[in-house]
Amino acid sequence: MPSIVGPIKINSVGGGVINFGDAFYLAPKSSSKTNAGSGALNTGDFINTNNGFSSTNPFDPDVNDQNVAGNA
Template sequence: MPSIVGPIKIVSVSGGVVNFGDSFYVAPKESTKTNAGSGSLNTGDFTCTNNGVSSTNPFDPDINDQNLTANA
């Protein structure tokens, strides 16, 4: 029997699947923010970065960057 599931907020899932009954359309949404300095997120073999002096300021004057509202 079909059911109506309202907005759900899952704070953290470390590997796994969450199912809610007989769902017709599943559209997961995620919003994250990362502060990283110059050359810090490089991946791969034999990476060489020459940055000199690097500084990252994680201060964020606006309160909300990317709001997720319900299932929109």
């Protein structure tokens, strides 16, 4: 089916999948993990973030979160 795509703003693409319109199947070919505090990864034109104390615990007891297998 046809799709209508509205206004789009892409600042940068560092890998990944960008799809406009119809798609039958999209699958990631890589995975990663990022640890950041509150308000650290906000993006946009006008951001006002008021955080008191922010603490991030990067400890992860399970080693594998998202395995990429098959069709690599």
